[in-house]
Amino acid sequence: MAISPEIPQSVEWNNTKVPVYAMATIDFSLLLSQEPAEVERLVRCCQKQGFFYLDLNNIDGRRFLDDQQETLKLMHRFFEAPLEAKNEYGLIAPHLGYEPVGSRTGVLENTKDGYEMIKVSRDEIQRSSPHLPAVIKNSPDMKVLENAIAGSNIATKAILSALSTGCGLSGAARFENSHRNDRPSTSTLAMMHYIPSDSSKDRNIGHQKHTDISSLTLLFSEQWGLQIRPPGAREFGFVEPRAGCAVVNVGDSLRFASGHTMQSCIHRVVPLHPAEHRYSIAYFLRAEDDAMFTDSEGRYITAGQWHDEKFFAFTSPPEMQALAPASMLLGGMTEDDGEEVAPVVELKDNAVKAY
Ligand SMILES: O=C(O)CCC(=O)C(=O)O
Numbered sequence: 001m002a003i004s005p006e007i008p009q010s011v012e013w014n015n016t017k018v019p020v021y022a023m024a025t026i027d028f029s030l031l032l033s034q035e036p037a038e039v040e041r042l043v044r045c046c047q048k049q050g051f052f053y054l055d056l057n058n059i060d061g062r063r064f065l066d067d068q069q070e071t072l073k074l075m076h077r078f079f080e081a082p083l084e085a086k087n088e089y090g091l092i093a094p095h096l097g098y099e100p101v102g103s104r105t106g107v108l109e110n111t112k113d114g115y116e117m118i119k120v121s122r123d124e125i126q127r128s129s130p131h132l133p134a135v136i137k138n139s140p141d142m143k144v145l146e147n148a149i150a151g152s153n154i155a156t157k158a159i160l161s162a163l164s165t166g167c168g169l170s171g172a173a174r175f176e177n178s179h180r181n182d183r184p185s186t187s188t189l190a191m192m193h194y195i196p197s198d199s200s201k202d203r204n205i206g207h208q209k210h211t212d213i214s215s216l217t218l219l220f221s222e223q224w225g226l227q228i229r230p231p232g233a234r235e236f237g238f239v240e241p242r243a244g245c246a247v248v249n250v251g252d253s254l255r256f257a258s259g260h261t262m263q264s265c266i267h268r269v270v271p272l273h274p275a276e277h278r279y280s281i282a283y284f285l286r287a288e289d290d291a292m293f294t295d296s297e298g299r300y301i302t303a304g305q306w307h308d309e310k311f312f313a314f315t316s317p318p319e320m321q322a323l324a325p326a327s328m329l330l331g332g333m334t335e336d337d338g339e340e341v342a343p344v345v346e347l348k349d350n351a352v353k354a355y
């Protein structure tokens with residue numbers, strides 16, 4: 001658990017100094033036994049910031065780090081395959097299949113995204129013959145995917161359970177009761193490969209700013225690129241990748257299920273090092289399709305409907321996105337609602353104005 005508290009204050013990106021935000025670290029082992037002080041820190045963190053490091057560098061968590069390494073090997077092999085092999089089934093459903101580079105809007109104006117992605121859902125991996133491109137449909141690969149999905153589900157459910165306890169929820173009101181393992185959901189493992197890109201000249205850049213549809217997102221990346229905009233912060237800042245830690249963020253569904261008391265994290269991905277290939281693994285723990293909540297527009301809708309509508313917005317061109325309710329892409333979060341929550345760090349430098 002020896003994690004250095006030294007975080008660079010800022011890094012240079014696009015000829016500008018961009019802050020690096022400090023984030024709380026939650027210990028997975030302490031959470032597993034629901035230690036009251038850790039549970040309280042977790043709840044406060046989800047209510048104030050909506051993101052944290054999950055320290056997995058302990059006996060309970062290290063298996064998930066091993067799964068991450070195995071998944072990375074599989075990803076390298078998959079993404080090196082020819083496009084036709086990767087795209088064997090295309091995008092079967094929003095939470096299942098392959099999306100080539102440029103399927104969505106990019107992070108800078110007039111750009112498309114700079115990543116390709118393969119998603120394998122929790123429901124699909126349990127089928128007798130899951131829809132997986134042949135390059136990764138062999139038993140060792142399927143075991144790697146099963147371990148990664150099952151492990152991520154266990155880790156995020158442990159967090160969800162601690163949050164229920166910390167919020168004083170019991171019985172059917174607990175968050176786990178709208179995330180039951182045997183109910184259909186769009187929970188999925190997304191494996192992403194960002195191609196090298198130079199923001200000054202390329203047209204495929206990063207990942208557009210957004211909040212996640214999910215309840216909780218468990219994100220593994222050893223590389224820089226993720227930026228967050230914490231509540232009250234005036235600009236995006238980088239998240240430092242930390243060995244032994246995943247980054248967890250609250251998504252829209254948990255914000256809604258918590259009566260909008262938790263913060264859905266506004267984030268995006270930019271190419272910090274233009275020549276670098278970046279790999280990230282995100283597990284999206286989502287509510288059961290039939291779970292109901294009040295969304296950012298005040299509508300009482302199912303988790304399935306929120307998923308489908310927001311996915312449509314994600315994949316629409318900017319002029320269509322502009323027609324969606326203003327609160328959709330950001331799950332009702334605003335970018336300058338700094339009154340009640342202080343920024344995580346004091347910001348001094350001018351932001352890169354991407355929007
Ligand atoms: O690649 C990353 O680090 C983040 C990806 C992300 O935000 C997403 O897929 O929702």
Ligand SMILES: [Fe+2]
Nearest residue numbers: 210211212267
């Ligand atoms: Fe995201």
